[in-house]
Amino acid sequence: MNTLLxxxxxxxxxxxxxxxxxxxxxxxxxxxxxxxxxxKQDALRIAVQEQRRRGVDIISDGEQTRQHFVTTFIEHLEGVDFENRETVRIRDRYDASVPTVVGAVSRKQPVFLDDAKFLRAQTDQPIKWALPGPMTMIDTLSDRHYKSREKLAWEFATILNQEAKELEAAGVDIIQFDEPAFNVFFDDVADWGVAALERAAEGLRAETVVHICYGYGIKANNDWKATLGAEWRQYERTFPLIQKSSIDIVSLESHHSHVPTDLVELIRGKKVMLGAIDVASEQIETPEEVADTLRKALQFVDADKLIASTNCGMAPLPRDVAYGKLSALSAGAAILRAELGEQA
Known part of the structure; x- marks a missing residue:
């Protein structure tokens, strides 16, 4: 992709x-x-059309064909019982009714391949597909079989790698692994989390992203964020490990968060997908606010490695708000792109 920002x-x-x-x-x-x-296909078409209309360069499916970014993948696997549900604490924040691992996990057939092929047919622009990361998967179910977070994560990493290779073969340019659990379980991230993530991405020619956020704009997440103090330094624990990893792009929250922008320095050399849109507010950012958030990051990441993005997914927001935010994101990136062009 030749587009700056x-x-x-x-x-x-x-x-x-x-x-x-x-x-x-x-x-x-x-x-x-x-x-x-x-x-689902009609909704995916609309999502593509709206992204293109609002100036998005890297097109995604908007997750229109799945109920949830983690459980929809899990429910297609063998060894997981969706009838026998249990209530567990997710990311040490809120309780949810989740499926149970009752036997060896395996994937009998591709989960998202047909949807990805459909997305590829809708646009000539680069496309990105999101998969749940291994650690976030194990945090979103109950395990009665392996009784080891690490063991189950490695099993999921192998399954994710199979899926990712098929998505790549279908024409997906960028494969994203969502790992919000990386912001919570720091010892596990260091011990085996990054290694399991690299296993999921092993052998891919498509660019790879790890997305680490502070969660959707739902009450449980907002309440948790209120306890984190004036500075959110969780990335300080994980970024040095990811900087040494094989993952190409790091996606992080920035706008309206208490994440110090200088933490981006810890992933110097990687591409950075910077969250310049607050998904926990229905207030639509101005293009100038977006440009300001992106501009601050340029002290710590070269312009040709910066991607303008949202803090997290926008599923819980009203549709007009979400698409308005995408328009603001594109307009803000255009402001900064023009400034950089003048400096060249």
Whole structure:
């Protein structure tokens, strides 16, 4: 991609109300059978069209065909029981009813391949596909079989690698692994988390991203963030490890967060997908605010390695707000692109 400061969204976008209940995570589908398949594809088409219309350079599926960024992948695996659910604490923040691992996990067939092929057919622009990272997967279920977080993470990493290679073969340019758990379980990240992530990305020619955020703009996450103090320095624990890893791009929160921008220095040399849009607020940023957030990061990342993005997914937001934020993101990146062009 030759565009300076390309624009991308992290992942999820709100679904149409005829497909799923708006502004809710794990929202049940409003359609079923063949109508659901058709409805998901229509929603994906709309998401692509809206991204292109609003100046997004790296197109994603907006996660229109999945209920949730982690559990939709897990529910396609063998060895996981979705009927026998248990309530667990997710990322030490909130309780959720999750599936249970009852046997050896395996993937009998591709999970997202058909959806990725459909996305590829909608646009000639670069496309990005998000998968859950191994550590975040084990944090979103109950394990009655392996009884070892590390062991299960390695199993998931192998499965994710199979999936990622098929997505790459279908024409996906960038494969993103979502690892919000990296902001919580620091010892595990150091002991085996980054290694498991590298296993998931092993052998890929597509560019790879690790996305580490502070979560969707839901109450449990917002309440947790309120306890983190004046400076959020969680990235300080993980960035030096990721800087030495084989992952190409690091996606992080910045705008309206208490993350010190100078922490970006810890991943010097990597591409940076900088969150310049606050997903925990319905206030639409001005292009100038976006440009200012991106501009501050240029002290710590070269302009040709900076990607303008959102802090996290936007599934829980009203659709007009989410798409308005994408327009602001593109307009803000354009301001900074013009400034950099004048300096050249």
């Amino acid at each position: 390309p624009v991308a969204s992290v992942g999820s976008l709100p679904k149409p109300s005829w497909l799923a209940k708006p502004e809710v995570l794990w929202s049940p589908w409003e359609l079923e059978g063949a109508a659901l398949v058709e409805g």
